[in-house]
Amino acid sequence: MEKKRTKSILTIDSIILVGAVLITFINVLVGSIIFWIYLIYKAFKHKDLIFGLLGNFAYSKKNYDKALKWYKKAALSNSSKAKIIKSYILVELKEGSLERAKNVFNKIIKSRTFYGHDLYNIKITESLIMWKEKRINDSIDILEKLLKDGENLSIYETLGYMLIANKDYLKALDINNKALEYEPSPVILANLGEIYYKLDKKDKSFEIFKSLIDENVNFSEPFFYCGLILKEKGNLSEAKAMFEKALSFPESFLSTLNLETIKKELSSLDINNTLILNNN
Numbered sequence: 001m002e003k004k005r006t007k008s009i010l011t012i013d014s015i016i017l018v019g020a021v022l023i024t025f026i027n028v029l030v031g032s033i034i035f036w037i038y039l040i041y042k043a044f045k046h047k048d049l050i051f052g053l054l055g056n057f058a059y060s061k062k063n064y065d066k067a068l069k070w071y072k073k074a075a076l077s078n079s080s081k082a083k084i085i086k087s088y089i090l091v092e093l094k095e096g097s098l099e100r101a102k103n104v105f106n107k108i109i110k111s112r113t114f115y116g117h118d119l120y121n122i123k124i125t126e127s128l129i130m131w132k133e134k135r136i137n138d139s140i141d142i143l144e145k146l147l148k149d150g151e152n153l154s155i156y157e158t159l160g161y162m163l164i165a166n167k168d169y170l171k172a173l174d175i176n177n178k179a180l181e182y183e184p185s186p187v188i189l190a191n192l193g194e195i196y197y198k199l200d201k202k203d204k205s206f207e208i209f210k211s212l213i214d215e216n217v218n219f220s221e222p223f224f225y226c227g228l229i230l231k232e233k234g235n236l237s238e239a240k241a242m243f244e245k246a247l248s249f250p251e252s253f254l255s256t257l258n259l260e261t262i263k264k265e266l267s268s269l270d271i272n273n274t275l276i277l278n279n280n
Helices: 002-026 028-045 047-060 064-076 082-095 098-111 116-132 136-149 153-165 169-182 186-198 202-214 221-232 236-246 259-279
Strands: none
Touching: 047 064, 047 082, 064 082, 064 098, 082 098, 082 116, 098 116, 116 136, 116 153, 136 153, 153 169, 153 186, 169 186, 186 202, 186 221, 202 221, 221 236, 221 259, 236 259
């Protein structure tokens, strides 16, 4: 069905373009009119991409209400790809409303049928909504089924972290080690660093997180966990620098680590430091 539709669109595109070129040689004005009609037709057919670009621009300016408005329009377009729908749901879950994200998602999947890679992205999106609903076991089930259908780095990263959040550390270790063999990534390494910390293998955890810091990663976890380990070892000034750096990054959508947790560690560090100075 999708292949026939794509073929049909390509045929229309070809006819219009060839017609415009031929008529241009006969009549420049007519050719120009047909060319502009073609551009308007293309813009209408791919309005989801235009709405998505407007959403990206608004989001880059931190105008989240306007960004959500454009992303929602893009997602609800009949021609929108599942990747655009997923992007809207992610932003809605992070900056907007879980209830609105669910309602829009349900409206889309009831009115449209997805296949192949689009269906794959829709399933990932569904798992993320479940995650935010605190239905973590259901979310994990979806991701495990997707992983059985074929290995994918995004699935490994997401599933690997959800297993950590679910405190299933041994299973998380197995999945993230498989992911490391499949395709190493900073997220997979951060997952492993956190698992080793939870399993009380602090030296191994520190080694992984320090290597990520040396690679100039742009997320909080490596700095936060290095800060915790340095604090436990009594290196308070180094720990403080790590926590302060961790605070400089925005909260990750999927991570359970938030700015409030980092601030609490930093505050407790200042209290401990004051007590040490007073005792001296």
